Amino acid sequence: MPESLAIDGGTPVRTATWPAMFPGGTEYGEEEKRAAIEVIEAQSPFRYYGTNLLKKVDQLEAAYARYVGTRFALATHSGSTALSVAIAALGVGPGTEVILPAFMWIADVNAVIHLRGIPVLAEIDETLNLDPADIEKRITKRTKAIVAVHMAGSVADMPAIKAVADKHGIPVLEDCSQAAGASIDGHVVGSMGAIGTVSLQYNKNFTTGEGGMITTSDDVLFRRAICFHDGGFERDMQGVSIPRDSPFETWGMGARMDELRGAVGLVQLGKLPDIVRRMRGHQLRLREALGKLPGIHLRRLVDPNEDSGAYFTWLHDTTDAAERFTTALKAEGIPVSPPHGGIHQYRHMSNLLKNVPVTTEGCPWTCPFNKESPMEYNASMLPRSNSLLDRARLISLPPSLTEQDEDDIIRAFRKVARVVLG
Numbered sequence: 001m002p003e004s005l006a007i008d009g010g011t012p013v014r015t016a017t018w019p020a021m022f023p024g025g026t027e028y029g030e031e032e033k034r035a036a037i038e039v040i041e042a043q044s045p046f047r048y049y050g051t052n053l054l055k056k057v058d059q060l061e062a063a064y065a066r067y068v069g070t071r072f073a074l075a076t077h078s079g080s081t082a083l084s085v086a087i088a089a090l091g092v093g094p095g096t097e098v099i100l101p102a103f104m105w106i107a108d109v110n111a112v113i114h115l116r117g118i119p120v121l122a123e124i125d126e127t128l129n130l131d132p133a134d135i136e137k138r139i140t141k142r143t144k145a146i147v148a149v150h151m152a153g154s155v156a157d158m159p160a161i162k163a164v165a166d167k168h169g170i171p172v173l174e175d176c177s178q179a180a181g182a183s184i185d186g187h188v189v190g191s192m193g194a195i196g197t198v199s200l201q202y203n204k205n206f207t208t209g210e211g212g213m214i215t216t217s218d219d220v221l222f223r224r225a226i227c228f229h230d231g232g233f234e235r236d237m238q239g240v241s242i243p244r245d246s247p248f249e250t251w252g253m254g255a256r257m258d259e260l261r262g263a264v265g266l267v268q269l270g271k272l273p274d275i276v277r278r279m280r281g282h283q284l285r286l287r288e289a290l291g292k293l294p295g296i297h298l299r300r301l302v303d304p305n306e307d308s309g310a311y312f313t314w315l316h317d318t319t320d321a322a323e324r325f326t327t328a329l330k331a332e333g334i335p336v337s338p339p340h341g342g343i344h345q346y347r348h349m350s351n352l353l354k355n356v357p358v359t360t361e362g363c364p365w366t367c368p369f370n371k372e373s374p375m376e377y378n379a380s381m382l383p384r385s386n387s388l389l390d391r392a393r394l395i396s397l398p399p400s401l402t403e404q405d406e407d408d409i410i411r412a413f414r415k416v417a418r419v420v421l422g
């Protein structure tokens with residue numbers, strides 16, 4: 001006789017609340033406090049000069065470039081501005097297209113549209129990230145960049161994406177915001193494409209509350225990024241303003257990081273490997289324990305031993321099975337949800353994409369330079385992505401998860417699977 005499910009009046013596996021999923025934020029402690037106080041006591045919160053400049057942002061950039069394995073890193077005040085700066089550095093503008101996955105964050109598309117480029121949406125695969133096999137048919141002579149967004153903790157199939165991109169000479173931007181600390185075969189996210197970005201917003205694997213970083217090993221992209229992020233002005237490689245004409249000077253934005261974030265970010269970066277190690281440990285155990293249950297298909301991880309580990313993610317055979325399983329598992333006290341709570345950016349923004357311009361003249365949609373670009377957007381244009389996202393479910397795995405928490409997931413999962421999928 002199987003145990004009665006909580007939805008049928010049985011006893012739930014768990015009633016205790018789930019630990020909060022702010023992987024970097026819940027690790028804040030004395031070190032972050034001391035780092036912030038040091039900057040306040042130095043009375044020098046601006047990165048480029050001050051009465052007693054501690055150069056915390058410089059140190060964060062150097063440490064992050066070392067960690068990721070790129071020649072350069074540039075700190076910004078958010079992941080969104082990191083994207084806007086990186087997209088600008090790549091030369092996106094009127095008459096260009098950028099290929100992006102169906103499952104991404106709205107900032108990826110914002111960055112393209114603000115510069116009057118055209119977002120071209122592509123399917124995802126079982127990694128829930130950009131499908132390398134779907135890119136080629138969307139490439140045109142106007143394609144300026146491909147954006148691989150490493151969503152919900154896990155890395156897109158970068159070797160396969162790079163193979164297609166390299167064949168066509170198109171740079172890849174990696175948005176690593178949701179997968180900081182992950183890697184493929186020792187290559188850390190942010191080092192595999194021409195340029196990478198990461199958000200340090202509160203939900204992320206390491207955090208300054210708000211913040212972002214750009215990584216690249218390309219001198220020209222780096223110099224352009226420096227200008228775009230700082231009002232358009234050129235600075236030299238040490239960050240000093242260069243008062244002369246420069247081929248990199250442009251119309252830029254104000255996206256500099258401040259020293260308080262730099263100081264806290266440096267401490268958090270030091271904690272990132274341990275945060276990821278712990279989340280990865282939870283994920284490996286759950287994948288091992290639950291991956292072979294009938295009707296459960298694990299999300300494909302390109303390198304399962306080097307994931308960021310932030311989520312345990314699987315797919316059901318049908319949307320109906322996913323919904324029934326979710327309702328029953330939640331009743332057992334396990335906080336399961338569809339990716340991004342079911343708000344899949346491309347589907348929910350397809351009205352915006354069709355109807356809302358960024359200027360009163362209707363740009364980028366009406367821009368004459370864009371008239372050859374595909375601009376058909378609707379919520380069912382990427383059926384495979386819709387099916388994958390509707391059938392996918394995930395459980396967040398905060399670093400602080402205990403063995404008891406993992407045991408609860410395993411017990412509840414098996415209990416529900418026996419009845420609902422059995």
Ligand SMILES: Cc1ncc(COP(=O)(O)O)c(C=O)c1O
Pocket residue numbers: 078079080081083104105107108149175177178199200201210211212
């Ligand atoms: C994939 C992705 N890209 C970009 C961003 C934007 O970062 P921010 O919130 O720091 O502007 C986020 C964050 O929410 C994200 O998840």
